[in-house]
Amino acid sequence: MSTITASFVRPSEGVWLAAWRRLKGDRVGIVSMLIVGLFLLLVLAAATGLVARDWQKELGVPNASPTFIGPAPPEATGTIAVPTGPNVDLSDIDPLAPRYKEWAERAAQYKTTDTVKAETLPFGGDRLGRDVIAKAIQGAKVSILVGVVAALVATIIGTVLGALSGFFGGVVGDVLEWVYNVFTAIPDILKIFAFAAVVQRGVGSVVLILALTGWTGIYRLIRSEFIKHSVREYVRSAEAIGASRMSRMFKHILPNVSHVALVQLSLHVVAFIKSEVILSYLGLGVGVDQVSWGTMLAEAQSELILGYWWQLVAVTACMAVFVTAFALFTDALRDALDPKLRGLE
Amino acid sequence: MHEARSGTELDSAASLVLESSQVAAYLIRRLWQMIPTLLGVVLLVFFLFKYFGADPAVVLGGLNASPEMVESIREQLGLNKPVWEQLWIFIKQIVTFDWGKSWATHESIGHLFATRMPATLTVMIPILLLQVALAIPFALAVAYVRGSLTDRMVMILTTVAVSISLLVYVILAQYLFAFRLGWFPVQGWSDSTWTNLRQYAPLPVLTVVMVALAPEIRLYRSFFLDEIGHDYVRTARAKGMSENTVLFKHVLRNAMMPILTNVSVALPGIFVGSFLIEVFFSIPGLGREILLAVNRADYPVIQAFSIYLAFLTMVVNLVTDLLYKLVDPRVVLK
Numbered sequence: 001m002s003t004i005t006a007s008f009v010r011p012s013e014g015v016w017l018a019a020w021r022r023l024k025g026d027r028v029g030i031v032s033m034l035i036v037g038l039f040l041l042l043v044l045a046a047a048t049g050l051v052a053r054d055w056q057k058e059l060g061v062p063n064a065s066p067t068f069i070g071p072a073p074p075e076a077t078g079t080i081a082v083p084t085g086p087n088v089d090l091s092d093i094d095p096l097a098p099r100y101k102e103w104a105e106r107a108a109q110y111k112t113t114d115t116v117k118a119e120t121l122p123f124g125g126d127r128l129g130r131d132v133i134a135k136a137i138q139g140a141k142v143s144i145l146v147g148v149v150a151a152l153v154a155t156i157i158g159t160v161l162g163a164l165s166g167f168f169g170g171v172v173g174d175v176l177e178w179v180y181n182v183f184t185a186i187p188d189i190l191k192i193f194a195f196a197a198v199v200q201r202g203v204g205s206v207v208l209i210l211a212l213t214g215w216t217g218i219y220r221l222i223r224s225e226f227i228k229h230s231v232r233e234y235v236r237s238a239e240a241i242g243a244s245r246m247s248r249m250f251k252h253i254l255p256n257v258s259h260v261a262l263v264q265l266s267l268h269v270v271a272f273i274k275s276e277v278i279l280s281y282l283g284l285g286v287g288v289d290q291v292s293w294g295t296m297l298a299e300a301q302s303e304l305i306l307g308y309w310w311q312l313v314a315v316t317a318c319m320a321v322f323v324t325a326f327a328l329f330t331d332a333l334r335d336a337l338d339p340k341l342r343g344l345e
Numbered sequence: 346m347h348e349a350r351s352g353t354e355l356d357s358a359a360s361l362v363l364e365s366s367q368v369a370a371y372l373i374r375r376l377w378q379m380i381p382t383l384l385g386v387v388l389l390v391f392f393l394f395k396y397f398g399a400d401p402a403v404v405l406g407g408l409n410a411s412p413e414m415v416e417s418i419r420e421q422l423g424l425n426k427p428v429w430e431q432l433w434i435f436i437k438q439i440v441t442f443d444w445g446k447s448w449a450t451h452e453s454i455g456h457l458f459a460t461r462m463p464a465t466l467t468v469m470i471p472i473l474l475l476q477v478a479l480a481i482p483f484a485l486a487v488a489y490v491r492g493s494l495t496d497r498m499v500m501i502l503t504t505v506a507v508s509i510s511l512l513v514y515v516i517l518a519q520y521l522f523a524f525r526l527g528w529f530p531v532q533g534w535s536d537s538t539w540t541n542l543r544q545y546a547p548l549p550v551l552t553v554v555m556v557a558l559a560p561e562i563r564l565y566r567s568f569f570l571d572e573i574g575h576d577y578v579r580t581a582r583a584k585g586m587s588e589n590t591v592l593f594k595h596v597l598r599n600a601m602m603p604i605l606t607n608v609s610v611a612l613p614g615i616f617v618g619s620f621l622i623e624v625f626f627s628i629p630g631l632g633r634e635i636l637l638a639v640n641r642a643d644y645p646v647i648q649a650f651s652i653y654l655a656f657l658t659m660v661v662n663l664v665t666d667l668l669y670k671l672v673d674p675r676v677v678l679k
Contacts, residue, residue, distance in 0.1 A: 320505060
């Protein structure tokens, strides 16, 4: 639009560059971003088998207690005096006596190794003696992956439908508004349960359930953004030079509203991780052969009553750190992308 | 749509008539708009279970059913009829409230609704009331000291508190207050509402209220801060009013609108209940019943609950919209 030659003005920084500059100035945002990044690396490492691959291995005794210093030395206990004198020969009254030798020979043919199980583990063991930290990392992998993928799918559904509805309006808009109204008419929990009732258990299903029930809020926001943008001058100009509808929607408008989608994406990651944990706890989530933060909490509940608190602590700590960091990062991201909103909450 | 003419042009009786006719027109329009949405809910539920759910005949037949038995069940349920006819039967069931019986327990669905609702309300109504009653003063207090160290500490604390799963709080509360300290029964329910309220409800109610308080305080604080930035607050301060008067009289009253909106959004949720709480504390409410139905593949129960609760939600939303008008005369019904 401006006719000033480039030599006079500094090339204006793009929205992303400006956002990055603002984000860099936000100390809390940077720290939380680093923590989220670390967790994502951990998830990646767990997915490729670098970390916590042997989480199923029973390293310790059942419910091994957590300590770094190893088991306490056995206390001196009163011993019962071993009876002296010759053993009584029972071979004439013991009916099994003639076969002892045969059994001993047969037993010698098999080799058994006694794996020594640790009495204690640094962070404690679960009811099978598996290290709870390895388990929590595996759980993090499933829970975070489900949250991120479901949020991605929900954002894609919401963005595409919102774009169509906001850009075209008319009959398309009415139909999509109707779909939106129908989906929001049923309370969220019921929607999730109704979807959970018809699908099989498993990671894929949880992603599907959360995405199909969670897209409505994103749709609403993107739609209103598209309504606003579709009559702006730059879109009109694009139309004038012959840009197709698709190109105007996704090449011109979408980059200008993508920050809204991005903030929604990260908000939904947090919400979906929490939902996944609850679904898995209730047995509607991941399969029995997998571990997620939700299934760990389900185990931790009965363990706590027996006094084994470490699994609960491991999961809670992992989840609290990740979710807090992610939420703070989302806040920082929103502030950076949309400075107008700063300080609203 | 029609803006009310100012009262000076019409005498008050006429304006009242106009008002009530406006409300009536609004009501009719809103009820009319509900029909396509409700129809959509019915279609969604019908096709979801029809094409994605398991075959009802197989579910009902059980593990040892022979193919002939399954076929005869299909015939009985009308599953061999064309889809449109099945949809028609489904709609008739909804309108006549005749869903037959639960597949799992053979309890009639109407009876199921009527007997599970009281338990849910016994827990949810105190939760809703306490939550709002506690969140407002706390949020106002935090807004009062906004920007201070206390404010920031509370904000950080609530952020961390929110990120821990509700499950953890419930597990810990049940362990500590019921199992260890014995202040409350671990779980249970009785037939008398009074016993329930006094004995069994307090722990679940207090747990949920404590957990819900953190996000509520954050939200209400933002409502208050939003109002504090307005011109009328500056004017009030300029007149020399004390900070207390400004906060408690001016800001609080104006912030009641977004708070009411927030409560009304949460209102339909009280029928579903906090299903997690009901599962944990063995409270025989609606939420637990739905979860049981999901685990038993008890389709009629889930379908009926989804449709009727969607309807109930719409009605509650309509009522709250009308209440706005009552609370704030500036609201124009559209």
